[in-house]
Amino acid sequence: MVKEKKNHVGLSAVLSVLSISWILPIVVVLINSFKNKIWISDEPFKLPNAETFTGLSNYIMAMKKYGFLEAVGWTVFITVISVVLILICTSMCAWYVTRVKNKITKLIYLLCVFSMVVPFQMVMFTLSLVANRLGLVTPWGIVIIYLGFGAGLAVFMFCGFVKSIPIEIEEAAMIDGCSPVQTFFLVVLPIMKPTYISVGILETMWIWNDFLLPYLVLDVKKYKTISIVIQYMKGSYGRVDMGAIMASLIMAVVPVIIFYLSCQKYIIKGVAAGAVKG
């Protein structure tokens, strides 16, 4: 017993050291975001001093010159609308596919599962052609593409859950006079709440951080997301503004961490639930 307790002290110490080193990269970026840009590449591990400290000027630069705030706005817009669309449309589709058994619904299910394993590069080029042709190059249009490309995982997860709902509940509702639409929205939807949260979290993590799809589909002269702005700062010709990049990285990471800490319980459950696929 005594021995076991001792082991645990050692384990706690190892885990503490490991978890501190886990956060260090972000701390280093935070420190550098307050340094003058010319000092960043030379000695990234040094704390700012009187000579190198620039206060918030990197943050102001990132917002004013590089349009970071606008990018945050578009990212929020695209993520929220896409996830809401995905949740409503795919849960309806999944319920129909599970409750109505025929060849078409079976095909739909298989296609959705298949789409989950197809790498994005397979459709990258043709998807941007289709999006262009249909004029979906705005943030309002891209949400339709996110619905289409994100449907596979969502339909799959919702189907798995619908199968576990006893069909008697729905039958009872229908005997009481509910139409299928009412049955879905008044009976099925509330029961599926945990799956809505899981799917919502997985799709949010994907869409918020996605780079290539919006980069190829959106008219990037007008609309940039956070990932695109950061890539532009670094990839554009001429001098790289390291200060603005550091500030942008911090502004990109902080909201995500706050979001994570405030609904950690759901995120961890959502990830564990999402893993049940396969």
Added chain:
Amino acid sequence: MGKNIKKYWALFLIPTMGAFAIGFVIPFLLGIYLSFCEFRTVTDSQFVGLANYIKALSDTVFQHSFFYTAAFALVTVIVINVAAFALAVALTKKLRGTNIFRTIFFMPNLIGGIVLGYIWQLIFSGILSQWNTALNLDAGVGFVGLVILVCWQQIGYMMIIYIAGLQSIPQEVMEAVEIDGASAWNKLTRVTLPMMMPSITICTFLSVTNGFKLFDQNLALTAGEPAKMSEMMALNIYNTFYGRVGWEGVGQAKAVIFFIIVVGIGLIQLRSTREREVQQ
């Protein structure tokens, strides 16, 4: 009941399936068709048979990217899964602060690949400058850098899945084994690991396919430098499409090859670990 619902197909199916057709089915089929064509704008596409595939397979940079990616996937699968499993075992013990540790290890997952790439670029360039080298000077260094980045990102994710798996092992089984006096090693290899096979299947599947599909991190951290030597398959395909005029068809053929490799390796991996799963 099915009959009642059936009439409502337009409402329930069309929104998702319409978008699915635009976002997946049409681009996928068009992609397969175009991989057999030479084209610049699609409307001028001309059927060329297997020419694109021959060009793609004989492209030495593409070949290099395949081996580089395969090595990367192999190394990351091992490191991520061993580390994630070990952390999961440690964090399901009765320790103080396990929740804080879980929170911290999982956190990098929520940060996007582009952002991760530039965070680590700063760290690596700071470290490497002391050795007078840099990420864009040595493909081996770039490889190690990418491995560290991806492990940092994904260990926490797999750890969560392993923790869920460990917690689903029935308590009675572990108690029975303890009463039988099994050693810690026997407990791990004879009981815990076999009962964890479903989690192991999922985690190795995810980490293999993630390794093959890696793009954002590769673009942000090394961008294929030096001289395309750290270019992984996804980035190679991207550069073929958007960096070489007249090679669009070859890019699409590479994408089809890439798709077949990812699906093939995924299926082989699923089958090989599935066989070892035990019924609970």
